[in-house]
Amino acid sequence: MRTSEERWLDLLVAEATQGLSPEERAELESLRRELPNEVRWDLEKAAAAIDLAGTPQERAGEGPPPELTARLQEQAARHFGFEAAPRVLPFPAAPRPAAPPLASGRPWLAVAASLLAAVLGWAVGRSGERPAPLPPPQSPLELAQAAAAAPEALVWTFKSPGEGDGELIGTVAWNPRSQAGLMRFRGLPANDPSREQYQLWIFDQAQDERYPIDGGVFDVQAGATEALVPIVAKLRVSRPTLFAVTVEKPGGVVVSSRERIAALASG
Amino acid sequence: MPRVAQGDDPEAINACIERYQGLVWSLTKNKLRDSEVEDAVQEIFIDLWKSAGRFDSAEGSETAFVATIARRRLIDRLRRRERQPTLQALPEPEDRQLEISAPSAEASAEAALAARAVNALAPEERRVVLLSVCHGLSHAEIADSTRLPLGTVKTYVRRGLMRVRERLLGSRPVLEGAL
Numbered sequence: 001m002r003t004s005e006e007r008w009l010d011l012l013v014a015e016a017t018q019g020l021s022p023e024e025r026a027e028l029e030s031l032r033r034e035l036p037n038e039v040r041w042d043l044e045k046a047a048a049a050i051d052l053a054g055t056p057q058e059r060a061g062e063g064p065p066p067e068l069t070a071r072l073q074e075q076a077a078r079h080f081g082f083e084a085a086p087r088v089l090p091f092p093a094a095p096r097p098a099a100p101p102l103a104s105g106r107p108w109l110a111v112a113a114s115l116l117a118a119v120l121g122w123a124v125g126r127s128g129e130r131p132a133p134l135p136p137p138q139s140p141l142e143l144a145q146a147a148a149a150a151p152e153a154l155v156w157t158f159k160s161p162g163e164g165d166g167e168l169i170g171t172v173a174w175n176p177r178s179q180a181g182l183m184r185f186r187g188l189p190a191n192d193p194s195r196e197q198y199q200l201w202i203f204d205q206a207q208d209e210r211y212p213i214d215g216g217v218f219d220v221q222a223g224a225t226e227a228l229v230p231i232v233a234k235l236r237v238s239r240p241t242l243f244a245v246t247v248e249k250p251g252g253v254v255v256s257s258r259e260r261i262a263a264l265a266s267g
Numbered sequence: 268m269p270r271v272a273q274g275d276d277p278e279a280i281n282a283c284i285e286r287y288q289g290l291v292w293s294l295t296k297n298k299l300r301d302s303e304v305e306d307a308v309q310e311i312f313i314d315l316w317k318s319a320g321r322f323d324s325a326e327g328s329e330t331a332f333v334a335t336i337a338r339r340r341l342i343d344r345l346r347r348r349e350r351q352p353t354l355q356a357l358p359e360p361e362d363r364q365l366e367i368s369a370p371s372a373e374a375s376a377e378a379a380l381a382a383r384a385v386n387a388l389a390p391e392e393r394r395v396v397l398l399s400v401c402h403g404l405s406h407a408e409i410a411d412s413t414r415l416p417l418g419t420v421k422t423y424v425r426r427g428l429m430r431v432r433e434r435l436l437g438s439r440p441v442l443e444g445a446l
Contacts, residue, residue: 013425016338018405019346039432045327046431047400048334049381054401055293064292068305072284072312079316080274 008035016043066235067214067254074251144230147180148173156243156265158185172243172265174202174231181231183243188262190222191247198262199252202233203242212244213237217252242266268329272319284312287333294337298345298403307344311337327435331377345403380434385427395420396427 011028014020020028032040147153158170167187174181183200191197200215207213218229247260270279288308295307315336322332385393395413398404399420406424410417 009425010421013421013428014406016428017342017399017424018403019342041326042432042436043428044335044338045331045377046381046428046435048331048338049377049435050385050396050400050427050431051294051338052290052331052334053378053382053385054397055290055297064288064308065305068292068308069284069288071309072288073281075309075312076280076284076316077277079313080277080280 004031005035007031009039012040012043015040016047065254066233067216067252070214070216071251141182141228141230144180144182144228147175147178148182150175150178152177153181154240154267156267158183158243158245158263158265161261161264168263170263170265172231174237174240174243176237176240179233179236181233183227183229183231183245185220185227185229185263186225188220188227188245190220190224193219193250195250196247197250197252199246199248199256200229200231201244201246201256202231202237202240203244204237204239205241206238211255212242214252214254215243217248217250240267268319268322268332271316272322274316280316283315287315287330288312290330290333291337294334295341297401298341303344307341310344311340314340328377341403345405377435381431384430384434388423388427388430391415392423392427395423399424400427 008028008031011020011024011031014024015028148155153173153175155171155173158168158172160168168185169187170183170185172181172183188198197217197219199217201212202215203209203212213233213235215231215233220227243265244258244261245263246256246258247262248256268283270276271283273279291308291311292304295304295311299307315333318336322329326332385396388396391413395409395415398409398412399406404412406417406420409415410420413420415423
């Protein structure tokens with residue numbers, strides 16, 4: 001019946017381009033039982049192909065904002081029910097190789113290297129022990145540690161913005177080549193992620209200082225003696241001038257009011 | 268996409284985000300107001316996670332699959348809110364050749380076929396198809412803005428889709444005389 005076929009095709013075209021009202025959808029479903037269904041999918045694909053061809057490619061600076069990528073990743077982690085790559089890993093309470101004082105040199109580097117050496121020593125195996133497999137070296141923390149340990153990494157010390165703000169001690173190591181880094185804190189108060197989160201901002205000499213680069217949000221767990229926070233910048237950092245940690249609402253913000261600054265580090 | 272569908276491969280999922288967020292962003296920006304784009308992109312990726320298991324490489328490229336999922340959500344959003352034209356500058360009615368912007372070889376083939384089919388349309392028809400498919404205008408909105416009869420708009424859009432469908436399938440249309 002030409003009439004119903006024509007109507008069916010009209011409805012399929014409408015579905016693929018502008019959607020259907022509930023009445024139209026009911027009508028389409030009734031016609032679908034009588035007519036080939038593959039055309040429906042074909043028209044959607046045709047529309048998608050046209051859209052792909054007709055959508056201009058991203059021009060420089062017009063792509064998605066970097067914080068959107070982070071949200072998509074966190075959203076995916078929630079959807080699939082696996083933990084997003086942990087942003088903060090407390091040091092274990094178990095005995096570990098002694099670290100040099102934080103105030104000198106690159107203490108975080110020594111600690112990280114000691115940790116890695118301990119893992120390697122255990123993995124390579126002592127006499128009589130079966131060597132255990134090395135953990136896959138792809139975790140964000142390990143990548144950040146490797147980047148931060150490289151000779152070209154910048155290393156700055158975090159300070160509290162005001163006097164008498166507690167005993168915050170921290171460092172940030174940033175590798176300009178790999179665009180990754182690592183923050184380490186001791187004394188940064190634990191936060192309740194349901195109420196507030198820490199957010200890193202990277203001030204870049206090449207960017208307007210009103211709009212620093214978002215380095216992502218992170219949490220400090222209660223009871224953590226120290227915290228390691230991998231940094232993966234979604235936007236290229238040319239020449240960092242300042243790393244700032246603020247306290248923001250859960251999920252972070254696009255633009256910080258800078259009312260609550262937890263830590264600052266500069267060269 | 269099969270690895271994404273398994274739901275236990277964070278690397279594959281993050282790679283999917285990295286690969287397609289730009290495309291989804293562009294498809295969305297072309298149709299919605301700037302203030303809606305970020306929310307819509309997040310919704311689309313949720314749909315993508317839910318639909319990943321239905322991807323069939325025999326049916327088309329992964330990029331086209333993502334674009335189809337995106338379009339469903341965008342069409343739904345456009346219908347749910349009061350329709351207002353969200354046009355960027357309208358293309359000139361005389362001529363506008365589609366530019367192939369697909370990011371992968373597979374998608375380039377599909378997009379190239381679509382571009383050739385649409386470019387073969389008369390300029391007025393091509394414009395109507397682009398306004399409908401790429402910019403998300405309803406047929407009534409297109410009729411209003413181009414001053415064409417609604418029936419003509421519907422015919423142009425249908426013809427454009429069917430021509431592209433033919434190219435993609437390499438076969439005759441299902442309905443004789445549909446064009």
